[in-house]
Amino acid sequence: MKLSELQTEYDVIIMGSGVAGLYAALNLEADTKVLMISKKERKLSNSSLAQGGVACVLDFKNDSYELHIEDTLVAGRRANKLDAVKQLVTEGPRDVLKTIEYNVDFDRDENGELLKTLEGGHSRHRIVHHKDTTGNELVTKLLAQVEKRPNITLCDMTMATSVKRLSGGFVTDLMSGGEHRRIFSTFMLIATGGIGRVYKYTTNPSVATGDGIRFAYEMGASIKNLSYIQFHPTAFNSDGREQFLISEAVRGEGAYLLNANKERFMDRYDSRLELAPRDIVSRAIIMESRRTGSNKFFLDIRYKGKEFLSKRFPGISEGCLKNGVDISEDLIPIFPCQHYLMGGIETDLNSRTTVSQLYAAGECACTGVHGENRLASNSLLEALVFGRRAALDIEKQKKLGIYKVHGEETEKPVYGGAPLPRGxxxxxxxxxxxxxxxxxxxxxxxxxxxxxxxxxxxxxxxxxxxxxxxxxxxxxxxxxxxxxxxxxx
Ligand SMILES: Cc1cc2nc3c(=O)[nH]c(=O)nc-3n(C[C@H](O)[C@H](O)[C@H](O)COP(=O)(O)OP(=O)(O)OC[C@H]3O[C@@H](n4cnc5c(N)ncnc54)[C@H](O)[C@@H]3O)c2cc1C
Incomplete structure (x- = not known):
């Protein structure tokens, strides 16, 4: 949709079409006018790249909420907010099951039971997945539902360049191609994802520049624990800049980590070996690189055989093959890189920020669930639970009838000026x-x-x-x- 075709006022702007934004949109009511914007293509997001899956307790014979809570706290070095962790773990399964109603197709065994895999830091098999392309499956199916909703206008290839607080809501400046437009909204949900592009080496796509965090900061919202950054131990180590992820699930399925001498080394650093939480594995790799004087590291999953690997990890197999590595025959070269942000815009259990009518959900938010370090596959779960929470709270606030934006005159941005110097x-x-x-x-x-x-x-x-x-x-x-x-x- 062209910017000129948009209305001037919406009830809610959702900034971002990743899992947090999409699932929030699906939890808003049919009479709520929503504008959802995506900086580039609708599906270009961290969410679409998620490989491993979604962690949640569905098998109460072998698993429990208490165990998932404890694993989350151990990974987070107990710096987590306990009430937020409890909410994540106990409400999450319902949201995961709801995505199945939206046609999300998680892998199942021959009896139709959901397959659950293991990842680092989890004490039980509890990660549901769609092959190794879970994020793409979630985004595709949730987006298809959002696109059917007449109350939601989707506007892609559209960048929010600034957001300002007005007395009744927000004014957002949008840019698309050469066009500009100001839009007013009573509520704002920031769901702009991660900050990977603040680093040279990251698994995050080009949209992950932390725009939403900047907007919230400029509006005076509290930003918390922004230095709590997760470095994934196993990104494919190519010389180019794009670092694609070799999911934790590859180690979950039994891959060995090898140093430059092709020796396993994790026993020097942690008794959980390859399945230690990712911050520990990343640190072990850096320590081992100092010990051996080499940055060469590998994953070895060859012994699982071609048939298993191409079925279980089709995306990773293909990505590696494009880079000349056949994972059933070759070692996979890996090295750590920036991957995930635990901190962000501070939010409460209803995804409210410290600024009235401003909400944040997903990776840009700091709900406190991850503490100092995220447990694998807890972030898609967080995006679902806290995306829904934001939507429900917005509906509650909207029904009070006391908030309403008015398209007041505010200082318009001056678009002309000097070009940005390179570098x-x-x-x-x-x-x-x-x-x-x-x-x-x-x-x-x-x-x-x-x-x-x-x-x-x-x-x-x-x-x-x-x-x-x-x-x-x-x-x-x-x-x-x-x-x-x-x-x-
Ligand atoms: C390679 C990879 C693998 C992962 N694997 C897993 C996994 O297996 N399990 C798991 O739980 N988590 C995983 N994660 C983390 C997880 O995918 C993310 O934390 C989560 O999907 C974030 O979702 P989100 O909705 O918050 O943001 P995103 O999905 O990143 O969406 C951000 C959206 O904001 C939009 N946006 C940003 N700035 C602007 C702007 N200025 N104007 C307009 N729009 C804007 C973007 O266009 C995009 O639509 C993985 C992440 C990566 C990168």
């Missing part, structure tokens, strides 16, 4: 990679913080044209600034 984003990414990767470097953190502060100030007052590149640079600089400030303190 600013690259410089920030290099700083983050050096200062705050798997094992932080305190000298580089202090130096990096000063430089990022300078870059951010320059971006703010430099009179640059409001173009997508500029807006993303501003988001990346803001996020890097908050992370480094947090770890300097």
């Amino acid at each position: 600013m984003r690259t410089e920030i990414r290099e700083i983050m990679q050096k200062a705050y990767f798997v094992i932080p470097d305190s000298g580089a953190i202090h130096e990096g913080f000063k430089r990022v502060t300078d870059i951010l100030n320059r971006l703010r007052i430099g009179g640059f044209a409001i173009e997508p590149d500029y807006c993303e640079a501003l988001s990346i600089a803001t996020v890097a600034f908050i992370i480094l400030r947090e770890v300097c303190e």
